[in-house]
Amino acid sequence: MARTAVLRRLSWTVAEVVDRIDETPRVRSLTLDVPDWPGHLPGHHIDVRVTAEDGYQAGRQYSIATPADGSRVTITVERLDDGEVSPYLTEVLEVGDGIELRGPIGGYFVWEPSRGGPLLLVAGGSGIAPIMAMLRARLQAGIDVPIRMLLSWRSGEDVIYADELNATARDAAGIEITHTFTRSAPDGWTGRTGRLDRHALAELAWAPSERPLAYVCGPTGLVEAVASTLVELGHDPARVLTERFGPTGG
């Protein structure tokens, strides 16, 4: 689809919020119904724009967390207390409200089943959104591209899509999901803690000889560290794709 949408205008449009889901105390997913939505690929994002009464505008990018689904698009937003846009999206917007956006946008950090695998999907915090669209698309397509997913969270209460991830890890063949907690692990956690450092990536990522396609999304520090370590371990830099969302994320 990215290739067919070559020459185009990107217009702002008003979408309607049709569903809200509280994922964690600080993260909310919003499902939007977008008029004339052309469809999208996993990894695509939208630009969201909010306008104050005095005309001041602030824009942000949000990755789409769901595979193509008609006119429906779901974004997952982390509330930053000093943010200009995320508090509005997570605390003010209600079902039935309108929100101004444009998209889909992206062509670099996208995956579709024809790109194959194996896939290494790495995310920090709400950087999981585009990664989740890829995982969901793979499950929906019913194909057997193997996936290893490495997810870094600060604490147990920060885990987004927890039930869905647990069910997928339990039921889906060829998909391995590893969580790590960098500040505090949930009570009784016997799994991994600490950052996705060289030791962790050497153990958990595919061997470079398997030529995985790696997608890494999250706070800039995590993305820089993981991407450069993967290259040091021998992975092809052209197959390590990155999306950084800044110092804190969301």
Add this chain to the structure above:
Amino acid sequence: MTDATHVDGNALGGLLIEVFGREMTDARGCCASCGTVNPLGAMRVYRSAGDVMRCPTCGNVTIVTLVIRERTRVHLGGVRWIEPDA
């Protein structure tokens, strides 16, 4: 974790479509300083009143975008060439 504040070229995808009329994050850009070729989506972007795109390899400023009173200007002084995906 480092306190890195930059994002990357993905964040400018919408603005670049406005200007070029097509998806540009998968376009390749050749740094005019070191000659390395990277997708624009993989370039570092420092956001301020304008957005400053830098080569991820050498840090050279490749592309600067400015939006002033609804006009968008793209400075291309730091790229030798850019090549949209086929």
